[in-house]
Amino acid sequence: MNTNQMKITKIALGELANVRSGLILSRKESNNYDDSQCRYSLLNLKSFREDTTIDMEALDTFCTQELLESKYLTQKGDIIVRLSSPYTAVLITDQTAGLVISSGFAVIKVENTDRLLPEYLYWLLNSRFVKNDLFRHNSRNMIGAIRPLYYNDLVILLPSMAIQKEIGTLHLLSRRETFLLHSLAEQKANYNTMLLENQYNELNKEYTK
Secondary structure (H helix, E strand, O other): OOHHHHOOEEEEHHHOEEEEEOEOHHHOEOOOOOOOOEEEEEOOHHHEOOOOOEOHHHOEEEEEOOOOOHHHEOOOOOEEEEOOOOOOEEEOOHHHOOOEOEOOEEEEEEOOOOOOOHHHHHHHHOOHHHHHHHHHHOOOOOOOOOOHHHHHHOEEEEOOHHHHHHHHHHHHHHHHHHHHHHHHHHHHHHHHHHHHHHHHHHHHHHHOO
16 A cells, blocks of 8 residues: 555544534424425434334425425435434435425535545544543433534544545445345244244144144
8 A cells, every 4th residue: 555545644524524403394394284394304303223224114204395405404425413312423425305304403515525434434434533522422311412513622633644545445235245144044043933933823723623
């Protein structure tokens, strides 16, 4: 690995990304569900899985009388962070774009992608390095909520773009592999359950003859 690839700096995240909180829902929510002109899918705490993905089946419905500004909706490349423990960060893809972001989350939009890759930041925010700092920072807060300002001031290690790409790609591949393994294990467990239940049913038929 050459010297340029090994060059590492430290920088506050707010210098490379815009960090803000989500929408205060009461300001836009419709009081009349039936007459609402616009309906959106809304992120909530239960839709944030521990594996740092979004459970699309757990989303709520949010109704408003007006079209929401794009800044209140998830966009590809955004990182949405849960502001309460366990502070899960999710990278938005084409499949998870267009969801309403409430004030229980922070939106991190990388503005300088020539210096910081969202995929690298996604890994870093879910790493034990940042999580340990979060819990130390918030140890005296009984509620456990963090302010978006924390992420704005967060000092991160900034390696070369080549290393960032390597880390980000490996992380995404690892997550994909884990998902496939879990899916395969679940299918195998269901198959084995079916075999055992069929066998028991056959035994029960023999007994009742």
